[in-house]
Amino acid sequence: MLNVDKVEKTYETVRAVDGLSFEARPGEIFGLIGPNGAGKSTTIRMIMNVIAPDSGTIRFDGKAFSEDMKARIGYLPEERGLYKKVKVEDMLLYLAALKGVDRVTARASASRWLERFDLAEWKGRKVEELSKGMAQKVQFIGSVVHDPDLVLFDEPFSGLDPVSQDLLLDAVLDLKRRGKTVLFSTHVMEHAEKLCDRLLLVRKGRELIAGPLAEVKARYGRNAVQVEFDGDASFVEALPCVESVRAFPRWLEVALRGDSRPDELFAALAGRLGVRRFQVMEPSLHSIFVRLVGGDSPEAAEADASGSVPGQGEARRA
Amino acid sequence: MPKLFAIIRHEFKLAAANKAFVILTILGPFLILAITVLPGLLSANPKLSSGGAPIALAGEDPEASAVLGGLADTLGRSIVEVGSDEAALAAAKAGVSSGTYGALVLLKEDWAESGATLYTKTGTDAVLYGAVEKTLDQVARERRIAKSGIDPALARELSRGAELAVIKVGADASEEESDDAGFMTTLFTAMSFVMLIYMTTLLYGQLIGRSVVQEKTSKTVEVMLSSVSARELMFGKILGLGLAGLLQYGVWAAIAMLLSSFVAPALGLAAPPAVSAANLGWLVLFFVLAFFLYASGYAAIGAAAEDEHHLGQLAWPLLVFLIVPLVMISAFVMNPNSALSVALSIFPMTSPIVMLIRILVSPPPVWELALCLGLLVATIYLMASAAAKIFRVGILMTGKRHSFKEMLRWIGAR
Numbered sequence: 001m002l003n004v005d006k007v008e009k010t011y012e013t014v015r016a017v018d019g020l021s022f023e024a025r026p027g028e029i030f031g032l033i034g035p036n037g038a039g040k041s042t043t044i045r046m047i048m049n050v051i052a053p054d055s056g057t058i059r060f061d062g063k064a065f066s067e068d069m070k071a072r073i074g075y076l077p078e079e080r081g082l083y084k085k086v087k088v089e090d091m092l093l094y095l096a097a098l099k100g101v102d103r104v105t106a107r108a109s110a111s112r113w114l115e116r117f118d119l120a121e122w123k124g125r126k127v128e129e130l131s132k133g134m135a136q137k138v139q140f141i142g143s144v145v146h147d148p149d150l151v152l153f154d155e156p157f158s159g160l161d162p163v164s165q166d167l168l169l170d171a172v173l174d175l176k177r178r179g180k181t182v183l184f185s186t187h188v189m190e191h192a193e194k195l196c197d198r199l200l201l202v203r204k205g206r207e208l209i210a211g212p213l214a215e216v217k218a219r220y221g222r223n224a225v226q227v228e229f230d231g232d233a234s235f236v237e238a239l240p241c242v243e244s245v246r247a248f249p250r251w252l253e254v255a256l257r258g259d260s261r262p263d264e265l266f267a268a269l270a271g272r273l274g275v276r277r278f279q280v281m282e283p284s285l286h287s288i289f290v291r292l293v294g295g296d297s298p299e300a301a302e303a304d305a306s307g308s309v310p311g312q313g314e315a316r317r318a
Numbered sequence: 319m320p321k322l323f324a325i326i327r328h329e330f331k332l333a334a335a336n337k338a339f340v341i342l343t344i345l346g347p348f349l350i351l352a353i354t355v356l357p358g359l360l361s362a363n364p365k366l367s368s369g370g371a372p373i374a375l376a377g378e379d380p381e382a383s384a385v386l387g388g389l390a391d392t393l394g395r396s397i398v399e400v401g402s403d404e405a406a407l408a409a410a411k412a413g414v415s416s417g418t419y420g421a422l423v424l425l426k427e428d429w430a431e432s433g434a435t436l437y438t439k440t441g442t443d444a445v446l447y448g449a450v451e452k453t454l455d456q457v458a459r460e461r462r463i464a465k466s467g468i469d470p471a472l473a474r475e476l477s478r479g480a481e482l483a484v485i486k487v488g489a490d491a492s493e494e495e496s497d498d499a500g501f502m503t504t505l506f507t508a509m510s511f512v513m514l515i516y517m518t519t520l521l522y523g524q525l526i527g528r529s530v531v532q533e534k535t536s537k538t539v540e541v542m543l544s545s546v547s548a549r550e551l552m553f554g555k556i557l558g559l560g561l562a563g564l565l566q567y568g569v570w571a572a573i574a575m576l577l578s579s580f581v582a583p584a585l586g587l588a589a590p591p592a593v594s595a596a597n598l599g600w601l602v603l604f605f606v607l608a609f610f611l612y613a614s615g616y617a618a619i620g621a622a623a624e625d626e627h628h629l630g631q632l633a634w635p636l637l638v639f640l641i642v643p644l645v646m647i648s649a650f651v652m653n654p655n656s657a658l659s660v661a662l663s664i665f666p667m668t669s670p671i672v673m674l675i676r677i678l679v680s681p682p683p684v685w686e687l688a689l690c691l692g693l694l695v696a697t698i699y700l701m702a703s704a705a706a707k708i709f710r711v712g713i714l715m716t717g718k719r720h721s722f723k724e725m726l727r728w729i730g731a732r
Contacts (some may be wrong), residue, residue, distance in 0.1 A: 048544050067547055075544035081537030086333065097324035099546035142541065 007056030016042040018205035031196035032185040042184035074148035089123035099146035113141040122264035153184035189286040223256040224281040230274035325554025333562035371420035372396040374410045432457040522563040523616035529618030549706040571652040608670035614701035622707035639667040666697035
């Protein structure tokens with residue numbers, strides 16, 4: 001569906017994207033994840049032909065980007081913007097018209113989406129009257145109102161309350177169910193974890209890890225245990241089987257060292273703490289992200305070592 | 319193409335479907351009337367401007383009232399004779415000052431030789447001053463002739479001026495009488511046209527420039543460009559907003575025409591000097607071309623500008639091209655075929671105005687006209703295309719400076 005091959009982009013002295021390659025396959029949700037300034041937005045902008053890559057190729061079904069492809073693609077840019085003086089429905093109809101959708105179809109589609117996001121009664125209001133979150137949802141609708149085959153969402157969840165985030169999650173999963181290809185970027189790992197079929201973790205414009213979500217978790221995840229307890233747990237960190245501890249007053253999140261087993265920890269705790277709950281956790285993408293991006297992993301060190309450009313961190317200027 | 323229509327439609331609606339536009343469209347003609355017709359109405363009709371207060375006449379001349387008899391008709395005011403003694407004069411002067419009298423004319427016994435005096439409150443009432451002077455002139459001359467014993471008929475014959483007929487020779491050897499009024503009409507028409515284009519540019523040029531800048535500042539640009547090309551967006555904006563502008567001018571022109579053909583005669587005003595149908599056609603053609611030329615120019619400037627403030631700074635080179643013909647207008651009318659006139663009537667940035675003046679004064683050769691129109695249309699197209707390219711590059715520049723090389727690459731890119 002979408003093929004990005006060895007794409008590079010340098011802003012002055014900043015290498016924003018440094019030889020990224022990936023592929024979004026038909027009908028899957030592909031996550032482009034990474035910390036702020038990793039080059040996610042720059043990559044998406046290059047895919048959308050807003051800016052040109054210095055080198056590398058981007059292909060859609062084997063073909064280079066062209067004007068007539070725009071009708072099949074939906075795009076939610078990181079920098080949102082709608083015409084303030086235009087009514088919500090008119091805005092959506094206009095965006096649909098620009099994608100070549102006829103008015104009747106567009107109106108039906110817009111109504112459906114507005115209904116879905118609880119915005120039906122706002123369709124006659126001007127965009128400037130909407131709250132930021134509502135405008136955000138309208139913008140999202142604008143990117144899918146023409147029923148595209150491929151959608152690119154740049155940080156689709158930012159600025160939304162939890163209820164709206166869930167609505168959006170459902171909407172994205174629905175797109176996948178209907179066979180659409182979704183590429184989205186985020187730095188919030190929960191969202192990536194809930195949505196992605198496959199992902200690419202980017203750091204400083206380079207690939208850190210890539211692959212199917214389950215595979216990434218299996219490979220880079222570590223055993224973690226959550227313990228809810230009464231008593232003083234300060235000794236836990238010093239245990240030989242423990243790598244690190246996130247300590248809260250009444251519970252702990254314990255990462256186990258290497259191939260230590262959870263029952264080793266359980267044995268060590270027994271009798272010293274009043275354990276109320278002991279749960280072996282599946283490694284979260286969040287913890288993988290923090291560990292890899294935090295820079296203390298071999299993968300991160302490798303990425304840093306191989307020819308970095310000074311000041312890479314500021315890849316993207318807002 | 320359907321995308322372009324969608325953009326034109328959207329931009330037209332955005333510009334035309336709001337209260338400010340509707341109000342301006344309706345009130346516009348009355349504003350225009352207030353600044354164009356009213357001054358003419360007032361100066362052409364002294365009754366309206368002077369308020370019609372009677373003129374006081376203090377004369378030691380026994381025939382004083384007869385002398386000013388004609389004046390009453392010319393000015394349409396009554397003449398009130400007041401006494402010529404000190405007290406009466408003082409009272410009459412007070413009357414002038416308070417506005418009871420429009421003026422006081424004092425004719426001494428030998429006024430024809432020593433001169434008369436006119437007292438007014440302002441000293442700037444040129445119509446009154448002119449009328450009184452003309453009347454007194456006439457009477458004084460006649461009296462002197464009578465005194466000298468020369469036959470009045472002979473005197474008139476001797477002082478008659480020579481006549482000069484001015485004939486305009488057309489391309490097809492046709493001859494057409496012309497006069498001072500011809501020059502004034504042409505100058506007036508050209509002047510109105512230049513002012514019209516100037517005002518339009520300020521109004522709609524800025525509007526289009528702003529609309530383009532806002533596309534960037536309101537961040538709608540990425541969404542727009544994910545659906546249409548920069549070229550479609552620019553052309554759509556120029557055409558959509560342009561149509562809104564032309565609609566407004568169309569409404570104004572229609573109202574103005576109605577006013578001049580029905581209301582003006584009813585008020586007893588002469589209709590403005592008629593412009594021939596052919597010239598009117600040229601006027602509309604050049605107006606539309608000038609309109610889109612400057613609309614494209616402003617779009618290009620808007621594409622290059624970072625914000626609205628910057629837009630204002632960048633706009634001055636465009637304005638220069640408007641101001642040059644404006645200040646040189648009488649030179650073009652007097653010498654429509656000078657090298658300068660011909661050059662500026664072909665150079666696209668000034669040609670709509672200068673060529674129209676030339677057409678009004680004396681029809682230029684067909685090839686010059688064809689060249690002018692061809693260049694103008696090509697320039698509009700190129701300017702709008704350049705606006706699209708600059709817009710495309712301008713987006714790359716938001717937030718960071720791009721190398722000149724990169725910009726060139728983009729201008730070269732499709």
